[in-house]
Ligand SMILES: Nc1ncnc2c1ncn2[C@@H]1O[C@H](COP(=O)(O)OP(=O)(O)OP(=O)(O)O)[C@@H](O)[C@H]1O
């Protein structure tokens with residue numbers, strides 16, 4: 001496997017830029033939708049850099065909403081208001097003066113269902129770099145290959161980079177959008193139930209991929225799958241009704257949670 | 272009180288029984304209407320094909336510079352010899368029809384895309400947007416001659432007059448763009464077909480999943496970049512559908528064009544092999560008008576029906592050809608989108 005080589009190449013590229021995987025500090029974050037005043041209530045989280053943090057909780061508790069605060073995707077929703085601060089190293093993400101396009105190049109996102117663009121595999125991966133101003137074919141070729149290798153998809157698609165992304169299987173598409181996200185060399189990767197539409201084999205591949213990626217990225221993953229959270233994450237936050245009920249190292253959350261509500265949810269007694 | 276339900280029950284039953292014959296009649300009517308529709312299309316095309324086609328293949332004697340010669344009617348029709356010599360034959364009319372329609376398509380496509388993108392991607396969902404949308408949809412119901420009047424008043428007199436005063440002062444009082452011509456005819460047709468393109472494009476845009484736009488924005492693309500590089504390419508098949516419908520409608524319109532640029536006889540083609548290649552200010556000939564003119568003015572007698580049917584046949588052939596070209600274009604594009612469910 002030459003994943004590691006690719007990883008080293010990519011990370012050395014980042015080191016040259018002076019980048020690293022920064023932590024995220026959430027302080028007093030509250031968010032309201034027009035018809036949901038308590039979508040998030042006074043969230044405080046200290047997410048360490050270079051680790052995988054899982055966010056779990058019942059449906060509608062605000063996991064996706066929280067994740068979408070980290071790259072300001074909620075800005076696109078009309079009537080969504082938030083307060084508090086989220087620090088990405090020394091950048092206040094929620095500051096109105098923050099350049100969101102620059103922010104989103106530092107904080108990438110992978111969605112629940114794979115959403116490849118209706119264009120070739122190559123163009124999908126090259127989309128972010130092109131938007132960012134990379135024009136030279138040789139540079140783009142290198143970025144596309146490195147990103148696809150990192151996403152463990154290169155060997156499957158290298159002979160048909162010009163084919164439409166739609167012909168890939170769902171599992172391959174999800175790895176493609178991960179490659180697309182890492183092609184802009186972000187520091188943080190947000191994943192909202194990245195494996196929920198995949199079969200067990202593809203899910204396993206995504207989990208292996210997360211394990212590989214965490215060496216150079218700060219990863220925040222939302223999942224409904226308790227085993228998955230236990231397998232891939234270093235820390236776990238349990239959310240309920242817009243509040244953080246418990247946040248600790250994953251081992252502790254799954255073996256010896258402090259809050260009865262956490263235990264109820266993990267053991268399936270919730271609701 | 273116990274009688275009431277028993278009274279109602281037979282009524283209900285009668286209703287359900289009645290539905291049998293009623294729906295039977297409806298089915299029969301629908302079938303008859305369908306048959307009539309198909310029959311009239313076959314009759315219509317058959318008329319054009321047999322009368323027009325056989326006239327084209329007949330021979331006649333014509334007097335040329337070289338003496339008396341035998342010519343097939345289609346040769347006569349294209350060369351403009353014989354009684355058609357005044358109009359210069361059918362060829363300039365075919366060229367005029369194709370040029371005005373293609374120019375219309377080139378104008379209406381970007382215009383329609385811009386309006387549709389504004390309506391779906393930018394405008395808020397308020398009452399003013401709805402009003403605009405309803406207005407656009409109802410534009411399609413205005414009789415086409417009204418568009419001709421509008422084109423003459425607005426494009427020819429207002430805009431054309433200004434253009435002449437500003438850029439072609441030396442030619443005045445002879446108008447250059449201040450008279451009906453190819454550009455104004457294409458613009459008039461573009462306004463006429465604009466609703467078609469807008470509605471088709473809007474439908475295509477609104478069918479795109481929101482995650483497509485979010486995926487692009489999450490990579491740091493701005494709204495404009497997302498629209499240009501993801502949304503519009505993904506909606507191309509729908510946009511082309513709209514343009515195809517626009518071409519189909521525009522190629523058959525004659526009435527408005529008679530006011531803004533079509534003439535019975537134009538001394539030269541609106542396109543040429545030398546720069547500027549296309550003469551936007553020129554008046555031009557059109558197959559639709561050619562058919563009308565022939566019907567009214569062709570010499571009475573055996574040949575009259577034949578020549579009119581032949582010209583009609585050619586008009587239909589040109590429209591069908593334009594549509595087939597557009598359809599092929601869309602099909603080759605659709606192949607790229609088919610699996611994404613974005614078509
Ligand atoms: N665009 C929106 N407009 C209004 N309310 C919203 C919007 N998105 C989410 N909500 C509401 O905010 C709350 C949190 O939603 P969110 O999508 O964050 O939940 P979730 O934890 O991700 O749920 P799931 O596990 O089902 O994905 C819910 O009550 C939801 O109805």
Ligand SMILES: [Mg+2]
Pocket residue numbers: 063064065192
């Ligand atoms: Mg969610």
